[in-house]
Amino acid sequence: MLLDTASLYYRAYFGVPDSVRAPDGTPVNAVRGLLDFIGRLVQDHHPDDLVACMDADWRPAWRVELIPTYKAHRVAAETPAGQADEEETPDTLAPQVPVIEAVLDAVGIARVGVAPYEADDVIGTLTGLARGPVDIVTGDRDLYQLVDDERRVRVLYPLKGVGTLQVTDEAVLREKYGVDGRGYVDLALLRGDPSDGLPGVPGIGEKTAKKLLDAYGDLAGIMAAVDDPAAKLTPSQRKRLDEARDYVAVAPKVVRVAGDVPLPAFDPTLPREARDPAVLAELAERWGLRGALQRLLSALHS
Missing domain, CATH: 3.40.50.1010 (5'-nuclease)
Incomplete structure (x- = not known):
């Protein structure tokens, strides 16, 4: 314990x-x-x-x-x-x-x-x-x-x-x-956490983060979809995730224990x-x- x-x-x-x-x-x-x-x-x-x-x-x-x-x-x-x-x-x-x-x-x-x-x-x-x-x-x-x-x-x-x-x-x-333990890090960093000062991806709340993880598997899959014109991201989702690349690149190391x-x-x-x-x-x-x-x-x- x-x-x-x-x-x-x-x-x-x-x-x-x-x-x-x-x-x-x-x-x-x-x-x-x-x-x-x-x-x-x-x-x-x-x-x-x-x-x-x-x-x-x-x-x-x-x-x-x-x-x-x-x-x-x-x-x-x-x-x-x-x-x-x-x-x-x-x-x-x-x-x-x-x-x-x-x-x-x-x-x-x-x-x-x-x-x-x-x-x-x-x-x-x-x-x-x-x-x-x-x-x-x-x-x-x-x-x-x-x-x-x-x-x-x-x-x-x-x-x-x-x-x-x-x-x-x-x-x-x-x-x-909608995730297991391993997926919780991706969910947390996407939605952000005000109590820890984590900004998250603007416009991506918990529900949207769940849907994205369901569709693309994990954070890497989501970011790969941003670069895939055929991926079924909305224009606003694609724009917000693209603009958040710097944050997404470092957030896993901060959020993951x-x-x-x-x-x-x-x-x-x-x-x-x-x-x-x-x-x-x-x-x-x-x-x-x-x-x-x-x-x-x-x-x-x-």
Whole structure:
């Protein structure tokens, strides 16, 4: 089981009231929500291995070089000139991230992030290396591209809280989007994604992208059709795709998750008991997390 950790703690932050606070009054709603989420996942799915994948670089320069608008709208306005871009984060969420990291380490849940890559890239690399079935837990549809029935790779997408997950396999993708996992990259880059600053091809929305992929198979087939006078593209489609050649040439590398991240050595085995009980007890006391940690440890023991 691979966790898109930032995606999940963002959901926890907005899903759990900020009245959930540590004894000193500091909000810990994202921490509490994430711990309960992980406990529920372990309880319901019983993974042998679990990795919390992290964004060591949330906006890699190599992606920005190809598409300068990539996540540009998320850059914090106060990021000093000459420094790496900082992500715009709610004031009461940013201080919770180090707490999340410390708690995961004390519990013994593997936490992996590698610069200059995003968590998605770590997930893509680990998925490629996996010898058994993989469940990817994320609220980010970008990772649908990794769904693969033959390799038993699914995405568990939270629909409501932690109890309602959409188990996304190829049948679900075909029903919702008309593509399989491999085709999802082409669909995504054609329609664009405002949340990631991907412009897409102007005038090509999701429905048109589906029709084009149905007709021509993949992005390469679509672009070949642009150069084929006999292809049954409308004049506006042909013009828009032709004008978007520069974007289409680089977008696949930006949208597709990397599969070759140089991973550090780590143990993905799901712990059955806390790695560092003394540190965990201190964290539980300081941040008011005893109940959430008891629930998580109970799930790990079961």
